[in-house]
Amino acid sequence: MPDWDTRYTSDGYLFGTEPATVLPRQAAHLPTTGRALCVADGEGRNAVWLAERGIGVTAFDASPVAVEKARRLAADRGQNVEFQVADAESFNWPDAAFDVVVGIFIQFAQPAERLRMFDAMKRSTRPGGIILLHGYTPKQLEFGTGGPPHPDHLYTERMLRDAFSDWRIVTLDAFEADLAEGTAHVGRSAVIDLIARRPA
Template identity: 30%
Template sequence: MTHGDSFRDRWNLRHAGADGPGEVAQVLLRNRHLLPEQGRALDLACGRGANALWLAEQGLEVHAWDFSPVAIEKLEREAKVAGLQVRCRVRDVVAQPPGADSFDLILVSHFLERSLAEPLMAALKPSGRLFYQTFIKEVNLGRGPGKDDWRLAPNELLQLFAPLRVHYYREDAPLGGETDPVADLALLVASRSA
């Protein structure tokens, strides 16, 4: 499903009113040891780019795509100030997913479009790694999407990416405490076979 102008306008307004690049995804911070030492990384639906900037700091060649021109402009400014190279692009990732065998690492954070599961797996190079985190239905701490359609069912992330080899998975619901920064998230790190 592609999103229309009113949806894009809502995200542009949200990004325009926000300060800074945001927070780095927990799936990255908790699994830094699983990052490739080098290679091409894609921050898909990157928003204002906290993850893209962090991945560039780790020495990866980073591409950052989002359909919000406001988010991309903010990311470009942040990257310039930090002296980091991030290849930014305004792109509707649903209409134009990444091509096959394109990236050593793909990160998706707080974005769920189930139809992209197959194209994302295909876009990983052999041994490429997928880092994914997004919201779950079972626990709603008042952040993230209001619609259940944009939240994961129990173990759904594992099912969507079943062909990949799982290196890390976490989904605490309904047992996680509300103070844990991942209590309402599912986190996955998985790789394509060599």
């Protein structure tokens, strides 16, 4: 596991201040009212972007250094986001509270931990709401332009389809793209988008 506090103490924002490309790309599926939760959102770039769209946003990350930078980013952009210092195990997941739950590059989780996290994300999504996931596929190991070096941390279409078989899958798309997100995600990358809707 990387030492995120150390990585986040560097000048600037490790992944930049603009949202991950999946958010504007999938904006048509995202609500513009209601509540959103950003899981392990680091320095806040995705939470702030969602808040700018008019959504009430809660975000958490395990790194206090990252959360402090996220609060600063939100203040600089005139946005009010509820940031918490927590990890996926310690966060107090509310039941059916969010219209959208967002997990972007949250592939620190080993398979058993990932299943618990996905279950918590599902519980916290209101009926009719969506989960949006974005991450790397195993082909990313060939590119080496970001993400964990552990194959079992990466997403496949089959794995995500199985994990959300009880929900309606709106989008499930694996593709290659050139990323330019801060200094940590730069270059050709193998990524996947999932949007799944909880049955009403």
